[in-house]
Structure formats: structure tokens, C-alpha cells
Amino acid sequence: MALQSLDITRRSATTTPAPSVRQTTEVAKLIDVSACIGCKACQAACMEWNDIRDEIGTCHGVYDNPMDLTAKSWTVMRYAEVEQDGRLEWLIRKDGCMHCADPGCLKACPAPGAILQYANGIVDFHEEHCIGCGYCITGCPFNIPRLSKEDGKAYKCSLCSDRVAVGQAPACIKACPTGALQFGAKEQMKHYAEERIHDLQSRGYQKAGLYDPPGVGGTHVMYVLHHADQPELYSRLPNDPGISPLVSLWKGVAKPLATLALAGVALGSLFHYVTKGPNEVSKELEDELEKEDAK
């Protein structure tokens, strides 16, 4: 879903500098968990706008369905029953791509142009360039991208970059019945979040706050949380997400070698993909990365 090239600030496995003459406002989606009723209208709208239909699954003994993100479910609601100090809460969180300012997926991606970051902050996958290596999954501190079993390519929420490009809010925002989902300039969203946090504090949620984690340079999907001091209560939202050191190394110290190595890997992967199908080479590399990651 390409925007104009002028709006691209970062492109995976690319060293040429991005155009920067045009001023673009950074956008953000604000998810006000305290106003979310978990109705899944966002999930339905996402399926409709993006023309994706996940499988009709089974009930696993919880309200969540589909159970996890997939190549065809780019957003899911996660339901957590939390009992603290004798008080029960049902913390419902819409999960999906956070559109990090410093996107681990993009940094890890070896395929030129498969992952883009637009000047408005949206991180977008261009599947036609995807080689299916799955590095983006390793690079993502939020465990968001998913490889499709059908075409071997990675998919995730695009923040409806196609809609945003023409001045429309993402489909999920439009469908949200309670206004739990808001969309606009990131600064504006922070402002709005302040009001909500103030309201929550007046209702006894002393630790209410905004989730805009600095470890990834901030995000273009932010949460208003009643318990901002305990994000992991919300179905394991990471407390302090950061990009895997290996990915940082990959893009940092190893950068002089990057062009050559990446081109080699990409070409190799592509060749492999064409001759033997996806994933084998990348699997080895991925395991290695994971081993490093574990350290």
C-alpha cells in the first residue's frame, strides 16, 4: 500500500538516504483501555477493510477469538481477568502492531523495501518484497508479525496506511462504538490521553498513565492504561520493550558490512525461495538469532 516515496523515511535493507524536504505530521492511534468494552468491532472492521477472513476456529475456553494474531488476523482483543486486593477487573486490550518509532522489524529485515516507515510514523510491510525469512518477528519486541502459511510472507496491521494516505482514519477507529479508539496527530492524542488519565486518577486509579514506551523510541499506537505501572497485567504487554541487542548490533556496528551481506542474504534467500521454497535458510539464521537473543 505505497504512499508517495517522498513520505518514506526508512526502508529495510536500504542505505540511500530518505527524502526529507516535506514536513509530515506524525499520527497515532490511541487505545483507551478504560473505555473499551471488548466488542471486537475493530477486529470485524479490520477483516472487512483489508479483505481478510481468518478461519472459523474453535472455542478454547476463553472469550478471545481468533486466539492469536495470524497472517489473516492483524488485530485481536485479549481478555485478562485480574484480581488484585479483592477487586476483580476484566482488562481487555486490543493487540496489534504498535508502529514503533524505532521499528525492530524494519531493522531486522534483510529484504530491501519489504518494510517501510513513513514520515507519519506508520510502519508498513510491502509483501511483494518480503522473502519470508521471519526476521521481523524476531526483531519485534511485541511479537506481532505473522508468516502466512499460504504465501510464506509476513503480515501485520498497516494502520490502514491506504486510508490514512487519503485522510481517513483506520477502519478499526471508524468501527469503534465507544470512542475507545482515537486517531489523529500524535501530539493531539497525547493531549487527549492526559484528559483520560486525569479522569481515571479521579476515579481512584492512581497509577493511570500513557503507554508510549521509550525503549522503541515511542510508538504510534499508544494505550491509556488504568495500571500504567503494570502493563504486563494487560495480557503480557511488555513492561519495557526494546529491540533485541542482536538486531541493534546488526544495524549498528555491522553496518559497514550490511549492504554486501544483506544483498547476499537476500539474493540467497530469494534463490532458495525460488528453487526450494521458503524458510529453510532463514530458519537456521533465525535459530542463531534466537540463541543470541536468549543470551
Next chain:
Amino acid sequence: MTNHWVDIKNADLVMVMGGNAAEAHPCGFKWVIEAKKHRGAKLVVVDPRFTRSASVSDYYAPIRSGSDIAFLGGVIHYLLSNDKIHHDYVKRFTNAAFLIDAGFKFEDGFFSGYNAEKRNYAKDTWKYQLDSDGYAKIDETLQDPNCVFQLMKQHYSRYTPELVSKVTGTPKDRFLKVCEMIAETAAPDKTMTICYALGWTQHSVGSQNIRTMAMVQLLLGNMGMAGGGINALRGHSNVQGITDMCLYSEVLPGYLSAPTDADKTRDAYLAARTPKALRPNQMNFPQNFPKWFTSLQKAWYGNAATKDNDFCYDWLPKKDAGYDVLAIFERMYQGKMDGFVCQGFNPLAAVPNKRKVGEALAKLKYLVIIDPLVTDTSEFWKPHGEFNEADPAKIQTEVFRLPCNLFAEETGSYTNSGRVVQWHWQAAEGPGESISDTEVVARLFQKIKAMYQKEGGKLPEPILNLTWPYRIPAKPSPEELLMEISGKALGDVFDPKDATKVIAKAGEQLAGFAQLRDDGSTTCGNWIYGGVWSQAGNLSARRDNSDPSGLGQTLNWGFAWPANRRILYNRASCDPSGKPWDPRRAVIKWTGKAWGGNDVPDMRPDAAPDEGVMPFIMTPEGVARLFAPAMAEGPFPEHYEPFETPLDKNPFHPENPKALNNPVTRIYKGDSEAFGKAADFPYVGTTYRLVEHYHYWTKHATINAVLQPEQFVEIGEELAKEKGIVAGDKVKVRSSRGFIKAVAVVTKRIKALDVDGRKVHTVGIPIHWGFKGVAKPGFIANTLTPFVGDANSQTPEFKAFLVNIEKV
């Protein structure tokens, strides 16, 4: 709703009880969030489960399903004993001061006049004391022991927090906290809104559940106020419209009470329904009944209806027995019906006791299904494994399926819960051979009429003379129908104050029900919709959302019945002198010459406050009823246990086993024998809806099926542990009428409750599955539910019954 959706944003306290608005009305629920965000409103939820509504609430209290009157009766007790009522409002605007017949009693669980054999009440003591002019006597000091206020205080003195907690299972501290929150809105400038739905109606005491809350709202002075009211959140986009148009057997369009066998003549019928004022100077609006009814007769029989033939009164069917859904299926079950036309209805899934319903359908000669989807009912005869164990060899019912359009495939009007009639336009053509419901019915009618014309038959006149003025008789247009419903002048209509002045010329659309006449000069298909299509055109199609007051009244958006009034009883938002109780949320006020403001006044426009015309214009006494003799079980709501109860006695009447359940509920032979006992079925079952689905429709829709694919039931962790069930296990839920199998959801959100010294567990049963559709096939949840209903409305008791559960 006495108020409307947007008005919820004006509340200081939103109470969700007897419903789960976030789940069943997610779009309307935005106004609850709005109230929280911009008014700082609090949300309190009382429910057996910690629901999606509870997930965004400020306070939650659990309650045993089927004990709402105990809870709310306890609230009344709290308000009265802590003096947290709106005194001026109660004294002036309710019947608190009215004196009741000295013979009125409540003893041992029964009101005076009970007939155990007939299971009904003679109501001759449930009445006001009248003076020599025929007006009700009142005691403004509220001290007379026979005044409503004292009787009410006496009645609810038994509803102590201790007993309430014992019956409802609500911990006492939680109950009292909810009472405190409610009581704050007794202040004249504070309001509470209540959002309820089927969680109150679907009980054998459903109507009284709602009435108890109405009493609470009257004591607090919250009726007629912005952000107040009693707000029934209605079903799918047009359930309000369905009830308005008389899909109940006991009423005609516009809630006009239908004639029965006892109403031998039109005069007798009208006399019985046209009340005299019970207090001086009151509007007593129902005195206009003959105008509404006569105009309806003209809508049906046109030129054939004349004064000389009583406007064809004799042709109207006279009700001889119940024709509610339970009565119909009982009659069918007894083999007393040949055919059934089933339009937009899936009774095999939607009526209690699926086995009985299936056997009833099998006794029909023919069944006509008018529906856009392949309903479970249309295949009641077909084996679908365990889900529907039918034997087609033994069923002779001939089934016809007539495919009709879905809502988006036709033009017409919807009426939402807030009584706002909104026009909508066709978005797409229906697939295949589908046609609109109107066309299906019109074509059937044309055939039937032709057969009567040709063959004569018994009493052909009502069919042959029916008005059918549509341009294409087989396809009446939605525009023609709404114009007919709204009403027009057949002859010139004159000003009642000046007989020379014509206010509507013959042939013109009428401006509203005030122009209806009882002499045959006007026609109107539904008086409450009067004016929806006036000379100004189709007002339901208006889309001006300007809101000068900021209260969300939007008087130029659609058309709200009656008379485009957005908040009913809005005269009660002002004190007796005509000043708003809360000037910051002024709905209307007395301007010195007339009533005006941000709504259409629910009052004669020039009724000066010192005339003492009271705000509840639909009662002959002009005030609202804390004491309401129209109710079948008694003028004050009393707690009775559900027909399947985990308790062996009513804790309010432990010594009287006959006062265990609603004493006037109709029970058919065979159904009472099928009531389960707590010894075999120890858990409270309750059915409900999920936000991911709409009734039994969306199991046909892929996206909904993806979001919630497979049937499940919900149980608490404690019960799960006792039964060795873990989340994701397949379980079997049984009642005395059958079983279903489903996946177990094990949750912290349903807690065991301590009720009358025992532990009561709840089994939650979502209803949306069946054997037709794209979602995983499932069991009909109503296999489990009892065939018994509310004594006033006959709405089935889907919300409280007994089950057992085991792992399979």
C-alpha cells in the same frame, strides 16, 4: 425508553441492571462512556456475572438471577428509611398522597382478593378512596395509614439489607454501597438513568422488576428529567417499531387495548377504555381513546366504515383467549392448529423448551417461513445429529420457504429504543427470488381475497372490504404505508375552539394525533405515530443533528413518537411552579405564557402552573403511580422466586409454601411437571447474548463466526474445581427438559453466591448457536428453558432456571 439514547450522556449515575448494555447495545453504550468522560458520571452494574458492561464500571455488585425485586425493594426501603427521596416531587407528582380502600391488605405473601383456584386477583380493594365528585381522596401530609406512601413504607419495611443480602446473595456491603450511589440522585439537580433489557423482562416477575425500578426513579424524582428515566434498551433495530405496531395479541396499533369477547358493542368497548379524570383539572389524555380507535377503524375499512355500522366494529376479531407466543405454541402442541405463518421468527430456537416446540411444529399441516435466511425452524423436521434428533418419516408438516429481503435490501423506517422513527434507504437488491416482507404479505393477501371473492366462505366481508389503496396492490410502497400510519383528513377537520376554522383540509396529511376525530373524518393507522408524515413530508427522513441546547435533543433528526417528544413526562423536570429542577439541564420551562424550551412539552402548552395540571397526562389522576393496580400480581411489587429456584422456600414468606412463586402466573398442564428440582439440578442457569453475534442470524455470517465460532457455557472457578472441569473442556448442561453440550469457559467473573445459607452457582448460557449456519454447529440453548412466562406479558422465563453440569 422514556428518554433516548443520546440523553444517557446527561446522567450523573448510569445504572446497568437487568441488562448488559455494552454487550447487547455496544453502539448506544457510547453515551454511557460519554457521560463518564464529559460529565464525570459513575457507572454501576448489578448482574450475576461481571459483564462487559461491568468491565468499564465504577462499581459492581453481583446478584442471584431472579432476585431483582428483592434488591430493588431493598433500595426502596433504604431510600425511605434514610430519607433520601425527592420530597416535593413525590408529594406532588406521584400518587403517594392518595388514599387506598381500607380493605386493601397484604398478608402472608398475598394481596387482598386472591383466588387460588383461578390464580388471579379480584382487584376490588386495589383502588383509591373516592369523594362524592368521583375524585380520588388525598392526604397531603402523607400521614394517613391508608395513603400510598404509608402503605408502601409498610410493604418494603421487610426488605432490610440483611434479608436482601440473604435472598439476592449480594454481599451486604456491596448492596449498601449501590444504595448510597443511587440515593445521591435524590437531589433535585442529580439524575440517574437506568439501562435495562431482557435481564429484567425474561422472568416470571419481569414486569414487576421494571415497575420496582420505576418506583425507585419516582422516589428520586428522576422521571422526566434529562439524564433520568426508565430506559428499556430494545432488541434489534426495530423491536420498538414492532411493539408500536401491535405484534402483541392483546393490543392494537399504538397500544390500544384490543377488544375481547366481553366487548359486545363498540360503545361498550369504548366506554370501558375511556377513563374519567380521577383528580380535578387533569388532562386525562386517554379520554381521547375514541378518536384514536375510530381513526384506526377508518384506516382499516375506509369508506365501508360508517357511523351506522359502528365503523365495522363487528368485523374485528374479539380475543377469546391468550395469543401470546406461549399460548400459540401450547395450542399447536395440543394439535389445535393447522397452519402457522412464521415471519422473521425462529421459534424452534427462540421459544422455551425446544423439544415441546419441535413436537408442536410436527403437528401442523403446513408451516410457512418468511425469512431471508435458512432458519433452524425451517428444518425442524430434518435430522441434524444430536443437535436436532428429528424423524422425518413421522412428520407430515409441509414447509414452505418464502425468501424475503434483509433490512438493507429495502426502504422503510426503523424505530429505535428512544422512540425515534428513522427512515432508511435501500442499499442493495436482494439476492435471487427474494422480495420484501411487505410484498410477500401483500401477494398472499391478494390471493386470499381472490379466493374469498370466488368462493365466498364464512364471513368474507372483513377481507373483501379491507382498505387497500396502494398504487400497486401486490407491492405497497413503504412511503404509502408510513403516510397511512401517520394519518390524514378524509373530510375537512375543524378547530374544536372555532368551528368555522379548518385546520386540515380533506385529503391532507394530519399534523398529529391532536387532529384526530371520532366522527370518521380522519384516518390514522397508529395514533402515536401521528404526524410522522405531515404536510411537511416525511419527518422520519430528517437528518439535521443540530443541538442548540447541548442536551442531545436534536428535534430535527427523524421523528420521535409521540409528537416528536424526546423525553416523556418532561413537565416533571420542572417544579410545580414551572421552574426546572436543574436549570443547567432544563428540558422545558414555563415562560409565563406557555411551556417551551428544548423539547416538545408533555403538557397542554398553555396550562399555567397554578392550574395544577400534573405531568403524568396518560393517567386519569395526572400523577405517576407508586401504587399500580393494573399489575396482575399486586399494586406493589413483591419478591417471588423463579419457577425453578435453588431455594425450597421464599425467604420473605418462609411459612407459606404457596407464596414461593408468582401466584398468578399461567402454567400449562405438563409444563409444571417439567419444572426441575434443586436436588437434581442444583445450579441456576441463565441465558444471554454475546456482542459478537446477533440472535440466530449471524451464525450465518463468516465474520461473526470467526469472532465467536463455537458454542460455550460459562462457569465460575469454584464450580469448575468441584466438577473437575477446566477451561476448554466439553461439558454437558442438563435441565429437566433436555441437554446441550458446549465448551466450558471457566471464569473469575462468575462467583458462587451465599444465598439463604447455601452456596448458589450460576451457569451462563449464550444462546447464539443452532444447526444451520457457517459457525460451528451447536445446540439450541432453549432446549433447557422452562415453558412459563411473566404474568402480565407472558415473556418467557429465560433468565432463571435450574440446570446441572458435567464434564463429557
